[in-house]
Every structure is written in structure tokens, then in C-alpha cells.
Amino acid sequence: MKIKYILEHEEKNTKARLGKIETNYGTFETPMFMPVGTEATVKTLSVEELKDVKAGIILANTYHLWLRPGEDIIAKAGGLHEFMKWDGPILTDSGGFQVFSLAKPKDISEEGVKFKNHLNGDNLLLTPEKSIEIQNKLDSDIAMSFDECIGWPASYEYCKQSVERTLRWAKRGKDVFNNDRQSLFGIVQGGEYEDLRKYCTEELVKMDFDGYSIGGTSVGEDKPTMYKMVRYATKYLPQGKVRYLMGVGDPIDIVENVCRGIDIFDCVSPTRLARHGHYLTKFGKYNIKNAKNKDDFSCLDSNCDCYTCKKGYSKAYIRHLINAGETLGARLLSIHNIRYLIRLTEELREAIKNDSLLAYREQFIKDYYGDKGLPYKQNLDEIIN
RNA sequence: GCGGAAUUGGUGAAGUGGUUAACACGCCGGAUUGUGGCUCCGGUAUGCAUGGGUUCGAUCCCCAUAUUUCGCC
Numbered sequence: 001m002k003i004k005y006i007l008e009h010e011e012k013n014t015k016a017r018l019g020k021i022e023t024n025y026g027t028f029e030t031p032m033f034m035p036v037g038t039e040a041t042v043k044t045l046s047v048e049e050l051k052d053v054k055a056g057i058i059l060a061n062t063y064h065l066w067l068r069p070g071e072d073i074i075a076k077a078g079g080l081h082e083f084m085k086w087d088g089p090i091l092t093d094s095g096g097f098q099v100f101s102l103a104k105p106k107d108i109s110e111e112g113v114k115f116k117n118h119l120n121g122d123n124l125l126l127t128p129e130k131s132i133e134i135q136n137k138l139d140s141d142i143a144m145s146f147d148e149c150i151g152w153p154a155s156y157e158y159c160k161q162s163v164e165r166t167l168r169w170a171k172r173g174k175d176v177f178n179n180d181r182q183s184l185f186g187i188v189q190g191g192e193y194e195d196l197r198k199y200c201t202e203e204l205v206k207m208d209f210d211g212y213s214i215g216g217t218s219v220g221e222d223k224p225t226m227y228k229m230v231r232y233a234t235k236y237l238p239q240g241k242v243r244y245l246m247g248v249g250d251p252i253d254i255v256e257n258v259c260r261g262i263d264i265f266d267c268v269s270p271t272r273l274a275r276h277g278h279y280l281t282k283f284g285k286y287n288i289k290n291a292k293n294k295d296d297f298s299c300l301d302s303n304c305d306c307y308t309c310k311k312g313y314s315k316a317y318i319r320h321l322i323n324a325g326e327t328l329g330a331r332l333l334s335i336h337n338i339r340y341l342i343r344l345t346e347e348l349r350e351a352i353k354n355d356s357l358l359a360y361r362e363q364f365i366k367d368y369y370g371d372k373g374l375p376y377k378q379n380l381d382e383i384i385n
Numbered sequence: 386g387c388g389g390a391a392u393u394g395g396u397g398a399a400g401u402g403g404u405u406a407a408c409a410c411g412c413c414g415g416a417u418u419g420u421g422g423c424u425c426c427g428g429u430a431u432g433c434a435u436g437g438g439u440u441c442g443a444u445c446c447c448c449a450u451a452u453u454u455c456g457c458c
Binding site: 034036038039043044059061063064067091093094095096097098100101102118119144147149187213215217218219244245246247248249250253266267268269271272273275276278287289290291325330 | 412414416417418420421422423424
């Protein structure tokens, strides 16, 4: 079956929504943070650990799995769930972000995008049809349309033609889509221009996707710009379908965008930060490598319910592991960071349920930024109206 | 005991008779957003073994001392 989004409650004072999504591999509540497992693994975590941090769904990457080990191997294994032994929901990204991060403008054409396989130098062409075909074989629960993710800033003219292309690519992908057990999302592009975001959203809605996501964010723009881009899309999206904001995972961005009507987020940050020795807490982001942690035998965050903190692994020990390049360090911090972000969405759900999201947001900012205050000018108007 | 060579920051080391002593590692900070997994960006010797001397000026030249190291007896 396709996924089913059930809207349970709309927060009274903001655009936030409480809901749940039913899939073939279980139901999860939204808003939800989705850890990234590019190579069919959330880096350093076992599936038991993923369950333990209460991940409702994870993301895997079409581009990477296409190159290695190849979608046919995964299909032969019985699909991605069976291959990686994860029995929860999976969303596959289409490769659209690699258009932004790996391909050069000259490699992008109407047909698709040329890539160079870094493993053996092969020239590869990824097209909307190919991306969908791969995702159909991977058998994830949610497939993403192949879009053109552009950087920021981008001119109106470039965004406009890019939106048109993304819409044509969305249509081409939808036409060849062939997997009853899988759902397909459209991706809203349009840069920072409201009329383009609106147009793109409305055209995608006409095509009737199973859910919608917002792309082209966290590509270098400032926060207020990102929040506007989000609002330009959520304004025109149907209430009965799920909204997924791609690539966003700074804690404040999760809070702000939940307020603007987003249901799902994904981001590499908790695992990448972990590998580089950073950890998140209610009171901000910290660097475990700082010399002051050398003999600090307290845990990362005494209020945290993650395995790392409950077990009582100390800052001094984790600092040592990170400095020594031991993978357990990255793993303990990844568990902590992912749990932090998922717990953040749990708290947001609770606040939505109680219609107290604005107060929660206020307190979050106070705790996380302290005396420094918000690093940007807030616009409450956007959240409320 | 005799003779040679060496001595530059936490480490390995470049280097020059004349403003800021290269580079690398480490260390100390910071960055990281639909992940091309050890990446990127900063900072980090007021001093070149010690004491004398030559010189307008010495880390660089000379002498002595110390230490290390090699060879010979």
C-alpha cells in the first residue's frame, strides 16, 4: 500500500501540525526527524541503535546505492529493508541533491545529469526515469522525484527555467513510476521567489503526489530567507498531505519550520557533527575536543535519555575516543545527537498537542542561545498568518 | 682516552650575516545542513643548547662548555 498521512491536530496559534504516517513498515508520528543513511546505513549505528533512538523513518540515497552495490543486488536481497535489516520505513532521495553538490552546470541537460563515477571514472547519466526505476527496485517506502536543486543566490530567470525543468522531470518520473508498495513525493523548487514557489507547488499538487517536499533550502541562504522559502510553499500545499523539508536539521530550523507547517526533516548534521566531535544539547552545540573536557567525567547531558548518556560515558572518555580516531566515539556521539533531534520533535509534538508551541519556541530559544540571543531577526508574523 | 658530526617550538625538520624563522605533524579554537566519512578555515618559537667573542648587526662566523651521536684505541 501507499503511505497514509493522518492529520490529527493543527496547532491553534501557528501553522504547525501533529500527524502520523502509516506505512508498510509501521506507523510514525510527525513532526519527525529522519536520520540520513546514505549508503544503506546511518553511519556507525546498528538498526537496534536506530530503534533505540526512536527513529521513525530513515533516509537512504539512490545515487550512492546505484553506484554501489547497485540496485539489482539490493533487489536480489529482497529490497532495501531486507538488505540492511531495518524493518522501519525508508525514504530514498532521488539524487537531486547530487545535481547541486557534485555536478557542474554544464553537465545538466533536459535529458538528465552527467556524473563521473569516482570509483572507476565511468561517465554516468542519471535521468528522472532512471532515478525512479532505481528507487522502484530499492523498494523504499517513499521515493523522491528527481529534481534540480540549485544553489543560492540564483537569479529569477535561472530559478524560473529550473522550476520548469523540475516540473517536467517530476512528470517524467511519475509517468514511469511502477511500484504499488511505494509512494512518490514531488519536490518544490523556486529559490527565494514567492511566485515561483507558488507556481511550482500548485503545478505539483495538480499532478497529485503522495506527499510533497521542499527543496533548494540549506544551500547557503540565511535563515530568514530559508523560512520564507518554506512558507511560500506550505501556504499552497494541501492540508491532507505530508510535507517534508529536505536537508534541514539545525535545531532552531526544526523549531521554526515546524511552526511553518513542516512534518518531516532530514539532515546529515547529527552524524557528521558527531564524527567531528560535536554534540547537541538543550543549551547549545559543544565541541567535545575542547581541552576543558580532558578530565570532565560527567556525561554529555544529564537530562538526556540516550544510551550514551544513560550509560554514563564521560566527556573525557568520548573526547579521548574522538582524538584517538576510534569509531566508538563517533558512534556514541551519533546516538546522542540523533536522539537529541528526535526528542526535539517529540517535544514539539507535545507542544502542538497542547497548543503551546509559541511558548515552547520562546523557551527553546532562551535555552539554546542564552544571552547571545537569536542569530537572526525573527518574523512571528510568518508563523501566525 | 683520541678524533669527527650534530644541537632550531610539543615532535620531525627547512633556512639565512640585516624588516614578520618555511613546511609537516601535534596542540588550541572554529566550520560543517536531501553526506564523494578523518574534510575545510584560523591560531600556535619575542626565539634557533649554554656562556663568551667578531661585527653597525648573528640563529647563521670564531672560541669554550654541556649534551647527543658515530668512528678508533
